[in-house]
Amino acid sequence: MISIGDHHPKKVFSWVWRRTWAATIFSYLLYHGGIQPRIRLRRPDSLALEERETISRGLASGLSMRQIAQDLGRAPSTVSREIGRNGGVVEYRACLAEKTALKRSKRPKPFLLAENVELRKKVSDLLEADWSPEQISGWLKKSSGLGKEMCVSHETIYKSLFIQTRGLFREELKKHLRTKRMFRHARNHKSEAKGPIPDAISIRQRPAEIEDRAVPGHWEGDLILGSNNTAIATVVERHSRFTVLCKLEDRKTASVVDALLAQMAELPTHLLKSLTWDRGAEMAGHKTFTMATNMVVYFCDPSSPWQRGTNENTNGLLRQYFPKGKGMSFYSQAQLDGIANKLNTRPRKTLDFKSPAEVLSEVLR
Numbered sequence: 001m002i003s004i005g006d007h008h009p010k011k012v013f014s015w016v017w018r019r020t021w022a023a024t025i026f027s028y029l030l031y032h033g034g035i036q037p038r039i040r041l042r043r044p045d046s047l048a049l050e051e052r053e054t055i056s057r058g059l060a061s062g063l064s065m066r067q068i069a070q071d072l073g074r075a076p077s078t079v080s081r082e083i084g085r086n087g088g089v090v091e092y093r094a095c096l097a098e099k100t101a102l103k104r105s106k107r108p109k110p111f112l113l114a115e116n117v118e119l120r121k122k123v124s125d126l127l128e129a130d131w132s133p134e135q136i137s138g139w140l141k142k143s144s145g146l147g148k149e150m151c152v153s154h155e156t157i158y159k160s161l162f163i164q165t166r167g168l169f170r171e172e173l174k175k176h177l178r179t180k181r182m183f184r185h186a187r188n189h190k191s192e193a194k195g196p197i198p199d200a201i202s203i204r205q206r207p208a209e210i211e212d213r214a215v216p217g218h219w220e221g222d223l224i225l226g227s228n229n230t231a232i233a234t235v236v237e238r239h240s241r242f243t244v245l246c247k248l249e250d251r252k253t254a255s256v257v258d259a260l261l262a263q264m265a266e267l268p269t270h271l272l273k274s275l276t277w278d279r280g281a282e283m284a285g286h287k288t289f290t291m292a293t294n295m296v297v298y299f300c301d302p303s304s305p306w307q308r309g310t311n312e313n314t315n316g317l318l319r320q321y322f323p324k325g326k327g328m329s330f331y332s333q334a335q336l337d338g339i340a341n342k343l344n345t346r347p348r349k350t351l352d353f354k355s356p357a358e359v360l361s362e363v364l365r
Contacts, residue, residue, distance in 0.1 A: 052094035113160050113168050119150055127173045133157035138353040178320035197284050200299040203307050213239050216363045217273035220311035226328035236314045240359035243314055243343050245336035253285040261292050276308050
């Protein structure tokens, strides 16, 4: 029981109006037995039963698909797909094709990952291992021995992750995606302007053999920045996409060069040919690096991150492990090596879903 003295008159009126309107709707639906389902309508451009009968008679008469299409006023590809999806030339029957088409056109369709429990479990395990939906989809298509039964598109995985009403994946699995975003949308990137570097060799002087990625040993590098002016250095091999991470004490050029030298010294000498760096002042001591490694250092044009696209893309992948706003100083070199190993053993679409470690081992052999 509501007392008007305890509530504002407008609120009381609003509450009474909502209750009355809800009761009216309930009574109406109860009398009529609910909401009438929407009447199914055939799309104007879809094949009718009469057209399917014409296709069936044409096949029985030995007509070609192009002749049947001409009689129907349809494209030959339409007739070809209709016959192919309903048993082929020998087994095509108009009535069965009509029933199959009606069944296929029902909406909403059951979700693939809801019906295939084994596939859903496999996708969930790979998401927990920090694989991207595109990596999962490509790897399943390439390595699955069960054909289409164990294949799923990356778009289906994304929709199952972000549309929680499907109830297929836990909310926590979205945290294993690289971007950590709650919605899928594009993000604009603006690269900051860099100062001049003494005796810098422009990327425009880089030999053509580096551009085609055919020869291994050419690297791209940059810094991933964290909070409190902390950073780590990332170096990526252009041919194999193999990644090396370097712990930095600070962003001064001496610290950056020393860290790069320590990590690059562990690689075979025939993999040390050149390094392409962003226009950052942290590589102002590039001559010291070149003298110690015999690697020529090329610098990109200002505000042109696409000129070292391999490194830019890899840094985007690494943001899964180093989110923006998080400090980098507490990572040890051993931890960075572990993260690099995790990234190097994940399949990459650009490598035909081989891992960078596999490609690099083939080069070394």
